[in-house]
Amino acid sequence: MATVTAARVAATAMSVRTDGPAPHGRVVGPSRTVRARPRRALAEERDVSPSASRPGDRPRTLGWGRKRGAVGPDEALLEDPDTHGYCVYSHADWSYAYKSVAGEFDSVRDGGNVEGTIPAELIGGVLYRNGPGLFERGGREYNHMLDGDGYVLRFEFVDARTARFASKFVRTEEFAAEESAEDVLYRGTFGTMRTGGPLRNALDLHQKNLANTNILAWGGKVYALYEAGRPVELDPETLETIGEDDLDGRVNKGMFVSVGAGKKVESALGIGGKAFTAHPHVDPNTGRVVAWGWTSAVAARSVDATFWEWDGDWREVASTEYSMSGCEAAPHDFAVTNSWYVMVQNCLRVDPLMYLAGVKGAGECLVSQPEDPVTVHLIPRRDAGFDGGADRSGRTAVRAAGPKESFEIHVAFAHDGPPISEGDESIGDGAMSEWVTFYTAGW
Ligand SMILES: [Fe+2]
Helix, strand or coil, X not given: CCCCECCCCEEEEEEEXXXXXXXXXXXXXXXXXXXXXXXXXXXXXXXXXXHHCCCCCCCCCCCCCCCCEEECCCCHHHHCHHHCCCCEEEHHHHHHHHCCCCCCCEEEEEHHHCCCCCCHHHCCCEEEEEEEEECEECCEECCCHHHCEEEEEEXXXXXXXXEEEEXXXXXXXXXXXXXXXXXXXXXCCCCCCCCCCHHHHCCCCCECCCCCCEEEEECCEEEEECCCCCCEEECCCCCCEEEECCCCCCCCCCECEECCCCHHHHHHHCECCCEECCCCEEECCCCEEEEEEEEEECCCCEEEEEEEEECCCCCEEEEEEEEEECCCCCCCCCEECCCEEEEEECCEEECCHXXXXXXXXXXXXXXXXXXXXXXXXXXXXXXXXXXXXXXHHCCCCEEEEEEECCCCCEEEEEEECCCCCCCCCCXXXXXXXXXXXXXXXXX
């Protein structure tokens, strides 16, 4: 009888002490010594074999982080319908995530087609989702799942018994060109190459805007997002692609690398542009959406970021410039507290030779350096709506060394103050201003 090893789930919590107030008026400052205290908790592994269950029970797989595991298609576990949906999965099932979708849809389910009742809180609302949906073109399979073309879903909850579902590909200019040619004309971040081999890919720095990572509905607009490109605006009702948006000049066109050659030269070379994060966050305290754009300054070996905060009508209410020196690969996600933007910079070096040679994708040229600690960045919010914002409170940027052998993608949660579980009942104002706590997940 087979035994399935449960996946080990790693969650990291870190807290950073901000080391007291800094000189007034400095929004972006140099590195400062701070204390970072990593606390890594590994979920326990448990036996999820059928023999571990009592007769007649569902396999004991319930519970986030307790027992999860992949099983082969012949596992007896899969013969029990009660197993499905309880953290046991088969690779055969998951392989469907790598299959291109069958097309675009628009349908209404009502009356007899609806099981149960749509919750009242959802009625009148719309849920958008986005992800890679096409994994081949012209008979060629893309190199990686994350190189799949963006495919957006729209669920509209009309009334208690009526829901409308629609889906469409994000038709960027690149997608339309490839669709028309029925050929792979652009390079993807994770190694998908133009048809024709290295000679047709060498020195082509352009990467396709896949628009496949996230979707933002805010202030009457809907954007498909990809962190290595500009936001692509969609019609909120029809999902028709309107096109890449420069957000009123904030994210200019061109590859998001700069060699310091000046705007005109770089524009002629098709570089010097700005990419926009795939993970904007809504701050419920201020009613703003917070996001950032970035350019990789190759010569200076830094990632230069601009943070923006917009109100519900897309009026900019704050912006902050910040340079991550020594950073070669931009962080994927960030978090927003009352006082700070929080970022975790992984220990990644970029070895661009094989990318320039047209042999590898940019994502395949990242080199991990686990012997070095990750870097935590705390960037003060300007005009954050709390205690006058960073300008008046005198906060300055903080860099802190995090754990080694760590790789962080998403920031799950962050707040001002010490870890709640470690603080006593009465956390003073001092501690609230001196500490930032954030939680990340391995993926
Ligand atoms: Fe993400």
